[in-house]
Amino acid sequence: MSNNVLLRVRGLKKWFPIRRSPIDIIKGRPQLYLKAxxxxxxxxxxxxIFCLAGESGCxxxxxxxxxxxxxxxxxxxxxxxxEDVTKLEGELLRNFRKKAQIIFQDPYEALxxxxxxxxxxxxxLLIHGVVHSKDEKIExxxxxxxxxxxxxxxxxxxxxxxxxxxxxxQRVAIARAIVLKPxxxxxxxxxxxxxMSIRAEILNLMLNIREKYxxxxxxxTHDLAVAKHICDRIAIMYLGKIVETGKAEQxxxxxxxxxxxxxxxxxxxxxxxxKIGDIPIxxxxxxxxxxxxxxxxxxxxxxxxxxxREVEPKxxxxxxxxxxxxxxx
Amino acid sequence: MLLEVxxxxxxxxxEGKGWVKAxxxxxxxxxxExSLGIVGESGCxxxxxxxxxxKVLPTNAKIFSGEILLDGVDILKMPENRLRREIRWxxxxxxxxxxxxxxxxxxxxxxxIVEAILTHKRMSKRxxxxxxxxxxxxxxxxxxxxxxxxxxxxxxxxQRAVIAMALALRPKVLIxxxxxxxxxxxxxxxxxxxxxxxxxxxxLSLIFISHDISAVSEVSDKVAVMYAGKxxxxxxxxxxxxxxxxxxxxxxxxxxxxxxEEKKELKSxxxxxxxxxxxxxxxxxxxxxxxxxxxxREVEPKxxxxxxxxxxxxxxxxxxxx
Numbered sequence: 001m002s003n004n005v006l007l008r009v010r011g012l013k014k015w016f017p018i019r020r021s022p023i024d025i026i027k028g029r030p031q032l033y034l035k036a037x038x039x040x041x042x043x044x045x046x047x048x049i050f051c052l053a054g055e056s057g058c059x060x061x062x063x064x065x066x067x068x069x070x071x072x073x074x075x076x077x078x079x080x081x082x083e084d085v086t087k088l089e090g091e092l093l094r095n096f097r098k099k100a101q102i103i104f105q106d107p108y109e110a111l112x113x114x115x116x117x118x119x120x121x122x123x124x125l126l127i128h129g130v131v132h133s134k135d136e137k138i139e140x141x142x143x144x145x146x147x148x149x150x151x152x153x154x155x156x157x158x159x160x161x162x163x164x165x166x167x168x169x170q171r172v173a174i175a176r177a178i179v180l181k182p183x184x185x186x187x188x189x190x191x192x193x194x195x196m197s198i199r200a201e202i203l204n205l206m207l208n209i210r211e212k213y214x215x216x217x218x219x220x221t222h223d224l225a226v227a228k229h230i231c232d233r234i235a236i237m238y239l240g241k242i243v244e245t246g247k248a249e250q251x252x253x254x255x256x257x258x259x260x261x262x263x264x265x266x267x268x269x270x271x272x273x274x275k276i277g278d279i280p281i282x283x284x285x286x287x288x289x290x291x292x293x294x295x296x297x298x299x300x301x302x303x304x305x306x307x308x309r310e311v312e313p314k315x316x317x318x319x320x321x322x323x324x325x326x327x328x329x
Numbered sequence: 330m331l332l333e334v335x336x337x338x339x340x341x342x343x344e345g346k347g348w349v350k351a352x353x354x355x356x357x358x359x360x361x362e363x364s365l366g367i368v369g370e371s372g373c374x375x376x377x378x379x380x381x382x383x384k385v386l387p388t389n390a391k392i393f394s395g396e397i398l399l400d401g402v403d404i405l406k407m408p409e410n411r412l413r414r415e416i417r418w419x420x421x422x423x424x425x426x427x428x429x430x431x432x433x434x435x436x437x438x439x440x441x442i443v444e445a446i447l448t449h450k451r452m453s454k455r456x457x458x459x460x461x462x463x464x465x466x467x468x469x470x471x472x473x474x475x476x477x478x479x480x481x482x483x484x485x486x487x488q489r490a491v492i493a494m495a496l497a498l499r500p501k502v503l504i505x506x507x508x509x510x511x512x513x514x515x516x517x518x519x520x521x522x523x524x525x526x527x528x529x530x531x532x533l534s535l536i537f538i539s540h541d542i543s544a545v546s547e548v549s550d551k552v553a554v555m556y557a558g559k560x561x562x563x564x565x566x567x568x569x570x571x572x573x574x575x576x577x578x579x580x581x582x583x584x585x586x587x588x589x590e591e592k593k594e595l596k597s598x599x600x601x602x603x604x605x606x607x608x609x610x611x612x613x614x615x616x617x618x619x620x621x622x623x624x625x626r627e628v629e630p631k632x633x634x635x636x637x638x639x640x641x642x643x644x645x646x647x648x649x650x651x
Contacts, residue, residue: 045430055514056513077484100640165601167601168601170373170561194539195371195601195602196540196542196581196584197370197580197581197584197597197602198597198598199584200583200585200596201599202598203595204594204595204597209604224588225543225585225587225588228592229586247534248592252588262515263515264588266514266515266517267514267518267548268517268518268541268543268544268546268547269587269588270542270543270546270570270582270585271570271571272546272549272566272570273567273586274589275547276521277546278524278573279518279519284483284515285513
């Protein structure tokens with residue numbers, strides 16, 4: 001893992017300031033922050049599929065946007081291919097954009113309804129000055145459409161998004177993401193808007209594309225079953241922090257953190273012989289504005305003891321490659 | 330038999346284009362205290378089936394045929410005012426998809442439940458309020474929630490409040506349409522457990538509609554798999570998940586990853602679900618079915634009993650061609 005690190009993230013934080021009303025300012029109330037991402041470390045190797053998983057509001061999408069420099073971090077280090085992403089500007093930033101792309105959750109909103117498929121797919125090429133003639137454009141578009149198995153490609157060039165199904169639109173979004181031959185793609189819930197029968201084909205397509213173009217993915221999902229089947233490594237996030245990370249099988253089949261355990265035990269399975277057991281954790285996720293002291297999971301944790309309320313646990317290696325942030329380990 | 334649905338057909342008219350055959354010849358039965366899961370992809374007609382069962386339909390919808398027998402009485406033949414007075418919400422209530430986000434933001438949760446009670450029952454407002462508090466306790470909420478506004482509640486609490494509202498008149502049948510779809514897994518698990526408990530404690534019959542086969546497996550005694558407006562397979566939850574017979578059911582189960590399964594290659598179903606304005610001839614699944622043969626393109630398969638209690642609509646099975 002350490003030998004060919006493509007993306008290195010250390011101490012990444014994103015605090016969104018909460019707007020203060022004039023009364024708050026007059027009364028001198030302190031500025032509050034929504035701590036969406038609050039100190040996250042991870043590495044992604046080239047060709048690796050790394051998954052960020054967690055419930056809504058845990059900061060997984062914000063992390064994905066941060067590593068692509070779509071938003072600026074409050075603090076922390078993002079090193080992509082040896083370069084510090086946070087400091088990139090101008091030509092260097094444009095160069096980075098060629099290497100790192102994104103696929104969004106909703107293929108209905110991610111494509112401009114007024115552009116035809118060829119223009120959607122080739123827009124990145126125009127922005128980066130890769131193509132100069134119409135013939136070149138068509139050539140690239142056909143190649144990309146074939147890569148995402150929209151065949152015959154010629155039939156799709158002049159169609160518009162509204163003429164395509166959800167699965168086909170997501171293929172177009174993937175084609176647009178790979179047309180610049182990036183090394184890295186952030187895939188933010190790429191299948192959660194799609195029908196069950198379509199999900200598998202999009203996931204399989206993403207795996208094929210990784211083989212073909214030697215890509216790495218940051219795969220963001222709330223669905224741990226999907227994560228287990230597609231990802232190499234998983235990190236579980238809770239309230240802006242990674243609480244557990246390791247190989248997909250390690251984390252899913254042998255979860256160590258009490259939160260991960262509860263999360264996995266709460267997932268129903270397509271087998272009537274196995275039912276959801278008792279869920280040991282209480283309440284719901286607290287607000288990321290008032291993060292609990294110590295371990296941020298302690299108010300809901302059935303095993304919490306004194307230390308958990310005071311000291312924030314660090315990620316420590318519980319077994320080779322399997323890290324957990326919990327005072328029990 | 331508490332509820333028996335026979336050959337129900339409900340189409341939506343699209344002006345200038347024809348009829349969308351959303352519910353097209355659906356039959357099933359539901360016993361007292363039984364839970365029926367209805368599973369299918371978006372656009373298969375599962376939500377349309379639910380709204381047809383309580384007859385809350387848009388103006389362009391028309392019921393072409395069928396019977397909905399509740400305790401032996403066909404509610405489709407009832408005049409609307411009798412249906413509203415005696416059946417809807419009194420005997421068959423529904424938790425609509427996304428209704429947790431349809432709570433009125435400026436009315437207290439308790440008052441919204443009171444409104445549901447008083448629309449159907451004559452009683453004093455104070456008694457109705459007491460009942461609302463009791464209902465909130467039944468769904469695992471503190472009765473003080475009655476004094477709160479919807480924005481003060483979390484997603485799970487809102488969903489519980491909506492379920493309390495559906496139970497306000499002690500219905501015999503509760504229809505829950507995608508009740509856990511927008512919720513996080515832990516809250517989803519709590520709501521699934523709540524539905525099971527309510528079913529047991531209050532002798533409720535449950536129709537649970539979801540695209541999530543795992544959630545359906547969790548709460549259902551019986552499962553109906555819908556495809557393109559029709560039930561293609563119906564049986565006990567074990568029949569459907571452990572001994573599926575219809576090629577669509579089998580393919581669906583292969584396409585969905587299970588968290589406790591070994592890492593495996595997922596198999597997708599080629600093609601997309603059909604447009605119900607002009608569904609395919611014969612078996613509606615034939616364009617996507619790996620086993621389709623001549624007859625499948627021409628003759629529509631009937632839902633027939635392949636094994637006791639296990640019904641399948643496929644030419645590969647069942648009496649006629651086997």
